[in-house]
Amino acid sequence: AQKITQTQPGMFVQEKEAVTLDCTYDTSDQSYGLFWYKQPSSGEMIFLIYQGSYDEQNATEGRYSLNFQKARKSANLVISASQLGDSAMYFCAMREGQTGANNLFFGTGTRLTVIP
């Protein structure tokens, strides 16, 4: 079974609108971490936001927020006030267990296109 599922291969959003990118995960561990990364066309992977499984509040980093619904095992990324520079691939990832070697499992990604 896939540990991280991103069901949206591509998404379009109008500039200045908000967009939600979906991510569901599968783990039996009680302690885990969830990450979102952005990959522009240039190729580098940029860390955006982190949510720990014991964090009670949803993580926020500027225009990015993570809608964490533990019972549903979902960790959706919300980007508010989209900008043209947000056009990129977005990957959801999960670390199982306590931090240590910190191996991450990645989803297949969602390509976001922001329309002017």
Place this chain on the structure above:
Amino acid sequence: DVKVTQSSRYLVKRTGEKVFLECVQDMDHENMFWYRQDPGLGLRLIYFSYDVKMKEKGDIPEGYSVSREKKERFSLILESASTNQTSMYLCASSLYGSSRGAQHFGDGTRLSIL
């Protein structure tokens, strides 16, 4: 800021060649990783290392080996390159036991095997 540097952005090699991809990080991280990225498949872990001279197989180690002689350097080796190893290769590092475990990535190497 953490800097992870991969030796080449683009590389073209021939079938059967031995190929070395180098990765260096400057933040004294214990953990280092090699992934390959293919369209529709996301990132798949090839090998990782949590200490000098230590290595662990990831999900797709076949056809690859790694070397970690120094803490800051992690090399990926394609023993005998094949066309199905044409891909984007990403190196990453992270701090062992950090509260988050976020991995920091290099810019990637687009490898073509002809």
